[in-house]
Amino acid sequence: MTTLKPAALASAALCLALASFACLSTAHAAEAAVAVPAPAGKAVLGSTASSETVVLAGGCFWGVQGVFQHTQGVLKAVSGYAGGKSDTASYSMVSSGTTGHAEAVQVTYDPRKISFGQLLQIYFSVAHDPTQLNRQGPDQGTQYRSAIFTASDEQTQAAQAYIAQLNAAKVFAAPIVTQVAPLQGFYRAEDYHQDYATLHPNQPYIAYNDLPKIGNLQKMYPAIYRADPVLVFKR
Template identity: 50%
Template sequence: MARPFKRVIPFLVAALAAAAPAHAERVVSAPAPAIDAAPKRKLETAVFAGGCYWGVEGVFSHVKGVKLAVSGFAGGPRDVRVDYETVSGGDTGYAEAVRVTYDPKIVSYGTLLRIFFSVIADPTLLNRQGPDRGTQYRSALFPLNGEQDRAARAYLAQLGKSGLWNDPIVTKVERFTGFQDADSYHQDFMRKNPRHPYILRWDAPKLAAFKTMFPASYRDQPSA
């Protein structure tokens, strides 16, 4: 798509919002991870791709222990500079992603994975989430060290055996080649635009589900 669904036809998204169900997408209670990543630093960083980064960033910013959640791009060639418009073409190899900086004494990498697959991303959808289609909206995990890689692969295998989904898990663990920030318009989008039709239809339900399912991990005030 030259220009994404959420910006080209907001009137249609508004119509969808009016008819939205209680949850925009299927919510599941993903299991606690059998294997977690041992922390290496006082603050750790993790990168997740799970469709439009507005909702991914919006949910993670409300997780206790998350210090910063930044919308951007991951998964493409290291030496190629990209932005929202180029990635939206679907042929750069990059996906919309979020870089999460967190305190592992408060929230673990495994807990972030559990929240991600419970309320943010459906791991059985190939190159799409919600209304968005294309490789730039794929779900992927980008481990930044061996501990995260081990935990991510183990958790995907665990989810595959959980019976929570009828279809196979297609989320991949991908090599981390760097992260590029999206421009300021896309940062903290849910917090700045709570009444945006796309947020109301697709992302606010994810945040509501997170608050309900993980009350001990939820905080009202989002990270900076």
């Protein structure tokens, strides 16, 4: 287990306090899951590689990481920052909403076990609400935007095709606002943000906003759900 330095502990405590306040002050329940169709046509993307990556943003990275850590075929899910510059990739700066970064999760997966399309299906149905612009649940700001940072032109085309498919099917009551852009850089978040949902299941924000997402993953995709999450740090 990683030992946190005093400064990191203080920052973590502040993050926890702010998250708890946001959770307790919001009046609505956690975002509900939405059943979405599987990708079709150009949205289907297969691969024979042993591993590939994509960076997904959809609100606070704690919940997004938790969902994909419980997904079969995912080799690693790391919380971090994407969309901005390297010199502003810290929690204190990203939280200002002025850096261009989004809280994001780098998902490394085995495409022989789970496809890019399946990951997107989970992302749109369970991990977050893709119709919320620059916010997610109680969290507001561009750092909580919905975005897919792709690793290839093929991923970009597949993501755009799937969004078009879901919008055409009117799966959601409002249009999808998810951005799709090539990844320019991913910057790993501070250690205390890693494996957060697993380490703090009783923390109010996690219990209220994120554990329901993991529960929905199990209910909606039982064949893909894994009970033991793949963690960043071995414990």
